[in-house]
Structure formats: structure tokens, C-alpha cells
Amino acid sequence: MSDSREEAQVAAVVAATRTWLERAVIGLQLCPFARAVYVNEQVRYTVSDAQNTNALRSALERELHALVQADASVIDTTLLIHPLVLTDFLEYNDFLDIAEATVEALGLEGVVQIASFHPAYQFAGTSSSDVTNCTNRSPYPMLHLLREASVSRAVAAFPDAPNIYQRNIDTMRRLGVGGWAALGLEAPGRAAT
16 A cells, blocks of 8 residues: 555544534533643554554553653643544443553553544443443544543542533433434444444
8 A cells, every 4th residue: 555545644634533522522511621622732642553463462561651751731632543443332342441451560550541433333231322421432542641630630629520421321311312323423435233
């Protein structure tokens, strides 16, 4: 594959992710802390070409190191997007244990945490069609690497932080499946789930 084609594919993945951030995460206020880092361009978008879990784990290690070594005013959070691996949600969900073990093995517990997003995200106890799953549905599978210190500051500054989860469920129920679909957030070339 030519470099220009690969660059175009990476650009399309990042563009779809930015649209998701703008329309869902920020637009629906699913995360009240996201706007500031997005507007200040402190989000690092890394599109991995990993095609197996070992390669993804290596990419995760690199991104964890890059995040903790970067100045937080330049890179406060990283989205490690991996469109070619763990497209099955159950496999992705199993990998989260490996991701957490990687954080621990690098001595980064309490420094970095991982939030999970996937096109077929499904919370335990819900059906796959439950609209509340959309709070964690992204155009592509991704691991969101967050600095613990930034999360703590954001939570301290937001008095209603404990109620975010319930507020998001209420938002999704009001929006409904049709409202979510109308946001046009599925990955290019992929039908909405």
C-alpha cells in the first residue's frame, strides 16, 4: 500500500474520531472534561496499524511512555485507535485486562488510567441494542489514556461528577437510537451497529 493511501486512511480514522468527539462526547456533554483538552489541542490521536494483540500491547506501551514523558500542557490525553485489531467487542473487552496489566507492569498505576471505547460497546446487563451503550461507542476500537492527575483536577472542579454516569444514561434515553444514528458517527464504510 502506498504511503499516501496509508496517510489518507489514517486521516479518515482521525477525522471520524474527531467528529465523534465533537458530536457525541462534547456535543452531548457525555464528558464535561473533554471540551477543554479538545479546544486546547491537547489530545494525541495515534492510529495503530497493529493486527494482533501483541502488536497492540507494544503500541500501548509506547503510547503510555509518550504520554507520561510529554508536557501535560501539550499532550494531556491520548486516544490509541486500533481499527485493525479487536474489532470484536468480547475480544476487546478481554484485552482490557492486558491493558491494565501493562499499566501496572510499567509502574504507572495511579499515574495513567485507561477508558474503553468500541463501536459495539456493551455494558454488562444490557442488550446490544440498548441505547445507553452508546455512551462508550466510538467509530473504531480505542483505548483512551488519561493522566490521573488531570482526571482528579477535573473531578474536583466539577461538583456534579458522581452523577455523570446517570446523566449520560438519561441523555441517551432521551436521544434514542434514532437520535444517535442521526449524529452520523459510524466509521466510514461501516454500517451503524
